[in-house]
Amino acid sequence: MKVPVLSTSGSQEGEVELPIVFSTPFRNDLIHKAYIHLESHKFQRQGRYPNAGMDVVAESNSPPTGHGQARVARMSGGGGGRQGQGGGVAMVRKGRQAHPPLAEKIIYKMLNKKENKLALCSAIAATASSALVNLRGHKVDKIDSFPMVVSDQIESVSKSKELSKIFDALHLSQDIKRLENRQKRRSGKSLLRGRKTKVGKSILLVVNDSKNLSKACGSLTGVDVVSVKNLSVLDLAPGAKPIRLTVFSKSAIGELGKMKSTHLELMVITR
Amino acid sequence: MNIEEAIHIILKPYVTEKTFSLVENEKRICFLVKEESSKPKIMEAVKVLYNETPVGVNVCRTVYGKKAFVKFESVEKARDLATKIGML
Numbered sequence: 001m002k003v004p005v006l007s008t009s010g011s012q013e014g015e016v017e018l019p020i021v022f023s024t025p026f027r028n029d030l031i032h033k034a035y036i037h038l039e040s041h042k043f044q045r046q047g048r049y050p051n052a053g054m055d056v057v058a059e060s061n062s063p064p065t066g067h068g069q070a071r072v073a074r075m076s077g078g079g080g081g082r083q084g085q086g087g088g089v090a091m092v093r094k095g096r097q098a099h100p101p102l103a104e105k106i107i108y109k110m111l112n113k114k115e116n117k118l119a120l121c122s123a124i125a126a127t128a129s130s131a132l133v134n135l136r137g138h139k140v141d142k143i144d145s146f147p148m149v150v151s152d153q154i155e156s157v158s159k160s161k162e163l164s165k166i167f168d169a170l171h172l173s174q175d176i177k178r179l180e181n182r183q184k185r186r187s188g189k190s191l192l193r194g195r196k197t198k199v200g201k202s203i204l205l206v207v208n209d210s211k212n213l214s215k216a217c218g219s220l221t222g223v224d225v226v227s228v229k230n231l232s233v234l235d236l237a238p239g240a241k242p243i244r245l246t247v248f249s250k251s252a253i254g255e256l257g258k259m260k261s262t263h264l265e266l267m268v269i270t271r
Numbered sequence: 272m273n274i275e276e277a278i279h280i281i282l283k284p285y286v287t288e289k290t291f292s293l294v295e296n297e298k299r300i301c302f303l304v305k306e307e308s309s310k311p312k313i314m315e316a317v318k319v320l321y322n323e324t325p326v327g328v329n330v331c332r333t334v335y336g337k338k339a340f341v342k343f344e345s346v347e348k349a350r351d352l353a354t355k356i357g358m359l
Contacts, residue, residue, distance in 0.1 A: 025321050025355050026274075029283035118357040131274045263357045270354050 001128075003145050005250055008153045010169035016149055016250060019257035020264055024125040026132065027118065028242060034119035034233040035240035037111040047103025053096030058088035116233075117261040123236040124256065126243040138202070138245040139178050142171045148247045154205070155249055158212040160219045167203070167220075175202045175245055179221045201238045206231060208251040228255040277316040280308045285338060286358050293340070298326075298349045300358070304339045306332070313339045323352050 001022065007013040057076050064071035072086040086092030126132050127147045133140055148170070157163050167173040183197040202222030207213055210227040217223045226235050236244055248256075282303045290301035304313055310328050317325050327342045343349040353359050 023355070025352075026278075027283070027356065028278045030357075129274070135275050263354070266354045266359060270351050 003128075003147065003149055005149045005151055006170060007151050008157075008166045008169065010171075013151050016253055018128070018147075019253065019259070020267060021121050021256050021259055022125045022128050022147075023267065024118075024121040024263075026126050026129070026242070027122040030115065030119040031123050031126075031233055031237050031242055032240045034111060034116055035237055037109040038116070038232060038234050040107060040109040043107050045103050045105070045107060046101045048097065048100040052100070053094065054088050056082075056087040058086070114262060118263050119233050120231070120236075121259070121261060121264065123233050123243060124231075127236065127246040127248075129243070132243045133245050136241055136243060136245075137178075139174045140245065141174060148172075148245075149253055150247055150249055152208075152249055152251050154213065154247075155207050155209055155251070156212055158215050160216050163213075163216040164220065170247075172203055172245075172247070176221055176223065178202065201244060204235055204244045204246045205249075206246055206252045207249040208255055228252045272312075272315045272319050274319060277319040280305050280312055280316040281320060281339075282336070284353075284356050284358055285335070291358070294349050294353045294358070295346060298343050298346050299340045300343070300349055300353055300356075302339045302341060303336045304330070306337050308337070308339075310339075313341065317341055321352055321356070323348060 001018045002015045003018060004012045005014045005016050058073040059076060060071060060073045061067060070086075072092055073088050075082045075085050075087050077083045085094070087095055089095050090098040130140060130143075130146045133146065150166075150170070154166065157166065164173065167176065179200050179202055183199060185191070185196060186198060200222055201224070202220075203224075205213060205217070205223070205225045206228060207225060208228055210225045214225045217225050224235060226232075236242075236246065238244060282305065285301040285303045290299075293299045293301060302313075302317075304316075308316075310330060313328050313330070314325050317323065323343065325341045326344055329340045329342075331338050331340075343352070350359070
């Protein structure tokens with residue numbers, strides 16, 4: 001399949017043949033699985049102080065009957081205060097937690113290499129489908145061909161001003177505007193923990209060398225840059241929802257052609 | 272049918288030794304599908320998702336979910352699709 005290569009001014013600048021990765025069928029189940037598993041690699045283990053609620057001198061009376069009281073463990077000592085209160089067990093006030101989070105629990109979900117590769121291939125191929133990009137909620141009016149391929153000039157851009165001009169020319173700025181006025185103050189624990197606002201994702205730029213371009217994208221809402229070798233399902237399907245509006249540079253398409261996977265080799269044979 | 276509906280009907284291919292051999296022997300690929308989906312809907316969803324027209328479909332309800340045995344025109348077509356999906 002051939003797609004047009006667009007210049008940074010929006011005009012057509014030739015064509016490029018898409019590599020075999022783009023003929024992988026859409027596997028929503030695998031993309032979902034890969035996302036869930038890869039996301040778990042970011043998580044930090046949580047635990048509580050192992051002795052929390054148990055650093056007390058509390059014993060139950062032996063035998064615990066005949067006092068007209070509940071048979072819970074109680075503090076020893078005298079002089080009021082904590083003396084005589086229940087402690088050291090799960091059911092009482094100031095006692096321990098029944099089932100606290102454990103630091104030993106393994107929350108890192110392992111993912112098979114081949115499964116991950118197939119999910120990635122499928123996600124890359126899905127960027128060529130306008131229906132799937134629409135499904136995620138991106139605005140794609142006046143964009144004719146998917147995936148969008150832009151000439152290598154875009155890789156040398158290092159200023160946001162220049163980049164936003166290019167987005168205007170490629171009809172991509174409408175998707176960034178979609179995210180305007182979306183920032184609402186969140187409530188609850190997330191607010192207290194420094195996650196005040198949440199902004200959506202807009203355009204993903206896949207390039208061969210992201211050194212310059214990553215500087216330019218900082219101030220544009222929802223725009224991310226990733227180099228081909230670091231491309232993952234996490235970038236292509238945020239929230240495990242297929243599929244993000246993706247712009248490839250011409251050399252990035254060339255790099256994707258070198259991608260190795262057992263399923264791609266089999267696909268070549270069956271061709 | 273649009274692609275969104277098709278995603279919700281066909282959940283994933285069901286790969287075991289038995290379904291693996293069905294591809295070569297009976298030109299069939301086994302999918303796990305949504306419990307409420309009907310045979311014509313499954314056929315349509317396969318066409319939308321994989322651009323391959325099925326000949327027929329048989330379904331059965333098991334503890335693993337609803338299985339759909341989708342039959343294709345030839346062994347080659349079934350094998351090609353199975354390779355593309357990543358079954359083989």
